[in-house]
Amino acid sequence: MFITKAPKENSMEELRKEIFDGLEPIEIVRKWFLEAKAVEPNDPDAVALSTVDSLGFPNVRMVLMRLILDDGFVFFTNYESVKASEILHNNKASFLYHWKTLRRQVRVRGEVFKEDSDLADQYFSERSLESRYGAWASRQSKMLPNKNLLHNKIEDLKKKLGNNPERPKFWGGFKLIPFEVEFWADGKYRLHDRFRWQREKIGENWTVSRLYP
Numbered sequence: 182m183f184i185t186k187a188p189k190e191n192s193m194e195e196l197r198k199e200i201f202d203g204l205e206p207i208e209i210v211r212k213w214f215l216e217a218k219a220v221e222p223n224d225p226d227a228v229a230l231s232t233v234d235s236l237g238f239p240n241v242r243m244v245l246m247r248l249i250l251d252d253g254f255v256f257f258t259n260y261e262s263v264k265a266s267e268i269l270h271n272n273k274a275s276f277l278y279h280w281k282t283l284r285r286q287v288r289v290r291g292e293v294f295k296e297d298s299d300l301a302d303q304y305f306s307e308r309s310l311e312s313r314y315g316a317w318a319s320r321q322s323k324m325l326p327n328k329n330l331l332h333n334k335i336e337d338l339k340k341k342l343g344n345n346p347e348r349p350k351f352w353g354g355f356k357l358i359p360f361e362v363e364f365w366a367d368g369k370y371r372l373h374d375r376f377r378w379q380r381e382k383i384g385e386n387w388t389v390s391r392l393y394p
């Protein structure tokens with residue numbers, strides 16, 4: 182038995198208007214994100230982030246895209262994790278938002294740069310104290326023989342670091358600056374809408390095209 186769902190109109194009128202108003206794609210992502218935030222019960226900022234390993238194999242995992250800045254998108258992680266070493270080896274990456282309730286996706290491709298400035302310090306200081314100890318304690322992506330080791334390490338760090346631990350140097354942000362952004366919205370009878378923004382290089386002007394679904 183095939184699963185079918187009721188066709189639903191997901192009007193792109195507003196997006197078309199924004200294109201003609203000359204909005205930058207990152208501004209439109211921000212608008213879509215805010216609409217998603219109003220309806221998605223969990224993690225509307227969750228994205229599937231894809232990097233490539235040294236042999237060229239894609240590698241994908243979820244991260245929370247915490248900041249949408251005027252020039253790019255920032256997530257935070259451990260600089261010694263697999264994803265970080267892949268980015269440091271090859272800074273080309275892509276990520277995908279999928280907002281199920283809105284039936285929309287946004288695909289972004291670009292180049293990634295370390296964001297370990299004051300912004301990372303500020304973001305770290307705003308995390309819960311438990312999460313800050315967690316960031317200190319986790320050797321993300323390395324083998325953990327048993328979970329007690331991690332809990333014990335956190336207890337030791339609490340004593341050592343006190344109540345206001347600073348950001349560890351091995352933890353911080355990465356900013357993806359896009360050269361391609363594609364918006365997809367569900368359409369009736371699978372006649373979906375797709376609009377793709379592209380630019381040759383970061384800093385150059387965008388061109389936008391409609392794509393077949």
Ligand SMILES: Cc1cc2nc3c(=O)[nH]c(=O)nc-3n(C[C@H](O)[C@H](O)[C@H](O)COP(=O)(O)O)c2cc1C
Nearest residue numbers: 224227242243244245257258259262263264265322
């Ligand atoms: C919804 C969701 C959000 C996540 N957000 C983050 C994040 O913001 N940063 C992070 O380092 N890991 C995050 N993770 C964990 C990653 O998916 C991944 O397991 C971890 O970062 C190790 O990935 P790596 O070995 O490829 O570096 C998240 C997982 C889920 C399911």
